[in-house]
Amino acid sequence: MQIPTPTPTHGALMKSGSHSAVSPATVFASVRKSLRPTLIALALAVPAMVAGTVALGQDIRPRIVITEGVIEPLPVAIPEFVAEGRQSRELSETITAVVVSDLIGSGIFREIRPEAHIDTIESFDAPINYRNWRVINAEALIIGSVRALDQNRVRVRFRLFDVFTGTELGDGIQYQGRQSDWRRIAHKVADAIYSRMTGESGYFDSRVVYVSETGPKDARVKRLALMDYDGANHEFLTEAGQIVLAPRFSPGGDQVIFTSYRNGSPRVHVMDLATRDARLLLGHEPGMSFAPRFSPDGRRVVVSLTSSGNTDIYVIELATGEKRQLTSSLAIDTAPSFSPDGRQIVFESDRGGRQQLYVIPADGGPATRISRGQGRYGTPVWSPRGDQIAFTKIHRGEFHIGVMRTDGTREKLLSGSFHNEGPTWSPNGRVLMFFRETRGRDGSPSLYSVDITGRNLKPVPIPEFGSDPNWSRLR
Amino acid sequence: MIRRLTGMLLAVALAGCAANSGNDSGQAGMRSGEISEQALGGVGAEPGSIAYFQALTGDRVFFEVDESTLSAEAVSILDAQVEWxxxxxxxxxxxxGHADERGTREYNLALGVRRAVSVxxxxxxxxxxxxxxxxxxxxKxxxxxxxxNEFCWSVNRRAVTVLAEAAVS
Structure with missing residues (x-):
């Protein structure tokens, strides 16, 4: 069967095949899903952990007692993808490495190293000898192939097998795109596998914008930087010279909104990523502005303005420039974040005496306090799933990253130390990235990620210091 | 606070040096009733200078954690600023307006606004x-x-009055 193969344009990755139905575009034989208990348990374990019962912040470790045993990483064999044609060899190596890095890095899988493999996958279409994968304790097997179609394009295919039951999990999928997009293709393969194994969407084909920092603590030089979620394809978006803070993607990922001191005081700017041009969000209106975020539909921006000498929250209609004041207390109201349906906004305020989290209707109305624990709460961010809010909590001299339900219940602290701040959600709402600052004169910030279960805490590789990360949606 | 005092002492010390060296140079032929006058170079010498304002009037006031209210000491410094x-x-x-590192980014920006507005x-x-x-x-x-530590944080929780010469109108 021939697949239609229109020439992909840059950035356009084509996907063929689907595990949901047999269609003319499906290249590979359709095999009914047959999940054996382990895989089902894994699929169920992730949501279960999210809902895990948690007492109000007593200790930093997550307390997922039941699921802790269940979420043992799944042993998976990922033999190097079959290179189809001599020119495909290098691409195949690098693509396989990225797929492995994504899946193992998620903490959900454990790799059975190639040295332990008995079989070698010579051909993408060869039958699988399940027994030889079973004896090395692989529970899942991923095979793939890579073919350089011409000078520019590459085709990548994969299949996923349940070794124990000896069945294929869904149909294979193939991707075609430019060879220069090989990393994105690899991320898409990993996202598809992650999704099939967990029943949730993935997060690998995504980007992060953050503030790169160099220099001593009292003279930090800050630049906006953009990279893939795993640190690859790193590039700077602004020159050194003015303070830049807290960049956030537009929902489409084509713009970044941030605060810059380019005009001497903090003002919100919007940068078009294609051209790198940045303009003032509010033109040359007097007053300071900071803490901007887009609405989920990209048509509004919520921001803190200090035009009256007090910091309040406003919603700006981008099309008309119309400005609506949401809060008017004498307190500090800042760090607003929309709910994914765009109907509510969570923010921090010290109207009750100290920093706490409040929720307010996006078109105005009374604010409801949701944080109830000891300490101060700031930088709330609504999860893309809508069910949780991540935050920074300051308590007993430590700064923690935590999550709570949107009504403030089930608070869970994920990572505490001298200073953790500014969480941002992965596109699937399963991982948080944040920055951690070390103490003292030589203290410096760097980026970390952690699962919302509190597991899998690890640094994100960046070339310099880094703070204020913001994670894009899936591309 | 300590930093400001250090600045003041430094300025006074420099002024003292300049005065002494002036005296030293004219000491030989000095008589009773003769009083020499010499402009002082350097920091703090010229009462109308930014350096004088920074060192001797006091260009900054400090705040308690999360606070923007002015202490009695802050008020006395601001009174001197008013006079100057x-x-x-x-x-x-x-x-x-500035904050210490023990707060979140946005809150500290807002706190800095509050402190600057207070001054x-x-x-x-x-x-x-x-x-x-x-x-x-x-x-921050x-x-x-x-x-x-608390010493550094207390010095960083500040509002600094930064001067510029107004454009001639």
Whole structure:
């Protein structure tokens, strides 16, 4: 069967095949899903952990007692993808490495190293000898192939097998795109596998914008930087010279909104990523502005303005420039974040005496306090799933990253130390990235990620210091 | 506080040096009743200079954690600023509000606004024209001390009155 193969344009990755139905575009034989208990348990374990019962912040470790045993990483064999044609060899190596890095890095899988493999996958279409994968304790097997179609394009295919039951999990999928997009293709393969194994969407084909920092603590030089979620394809978006803070993607990922001191005081700017041009969000209106975020539909921006000498929250209609004041207390109201349906906004305020989290209707109305624990709460961010809010909590001299339900219940602290701040959600709402600052004169910030279960805490590789990360949606 | 005092002592010390060296040079032929006069170079020498304002009037006040209320000591420094600004009318000022590192980014920006506004409101209430005083917040972006203990934090929780010579109108 021939697949239609229109020439992909840059950035356009084509996907063929689907595990949901047999269609003319499906290249590979359709095999009914047959999940054996382990895989089902894994699929169920992730949501279960999210809902895990948690007492109000007593200790930093997550307390997922039941699921802790269940979420043992799944042993998976990922033999190097079959290179189809001599020119495909290098691409195949690098693509396989990225797929492995994504899946193992998620903490959900454990790799059975190639040295332990008995079989070698010579051909993408060869039958699988399940027994030889079973004896090395692989529970899942991923095979793939890579073919350089011409000078520019590459085709990548994969299949996923349940070794124990000896069945294929869904149909294979193939991707075609430019060879220069090989990393994105690899991320898409990993996202598809992650999704099939967990029943949730993935997060690998995504980007992060953050503030790169160099220099001593009292003279930090800050630049906006953009990279893939795993640190690859790193590039700077602004020159050194003015303070830049807290960049956030537009929902489409084509713009970044941030605060810059380019005009001497903090003002919100919007940068078009294609051209790198940045303009003032509010033109040359007097007053300071900071803490901007887009609405989920990209048509509004919520921001803190200090035009009256007090910091309040406003919603700006981008099309008309119309400005609506949401809060008017004498307190500090800042760090607003929309709910994914765009109907509510969570923010921090010290109207009750100290920093706490409040929720307010996006078109105005009374604010409801949701944080109830000891300490101060700031930088709330609504999860893309809508069910949780991540935050920074300051308590007993430590700064923690935590999550709570949107009504403030089930608070869970994920990572505490001298200073953790500014969480941002992965596109699937399963991982948080944040920055951690070390103490003292030589203290410096760097980026970390952690699962919302509190597991899998690890640094994100960046070339310099880094703070204020913001994670894009899936591309 | 300690930093400000150090600055003052330094300025006074330099002024002292300049005075002494002036005396030294003219000592030989000096008679009773003869009083020499010599301009002092360097920091703090010229009462109308920015350096003098920074070192001797005091360009900054400090705040308690999360606070923007002015202490008695802050008020006395601001009174001196008012007096100085009333005399030296060619200057405008920008009050910079700063916070220590023990807060979140946005909150500290807002706190810096609050501190700068607190100082500005006081200066204006004491007769300085509102259009001479601008405000800006730096949050925790520009610490003067970098250690992570209460001493450094207390010095960083500040509002600094930064002078500029007004454009000649």
């Amino acid at each position: 600004l009333s005399v030296h009318r060619r200057y405008t000022a920008t009050v910079e 500005r409101n006081y200066l204006v209430s004491q007769g300085i024209a509102a259009d001479r005083i601008a405000i800006v917040t730096f949050g 972006e520009r610490p003067v001390e970098t250690c992570s």
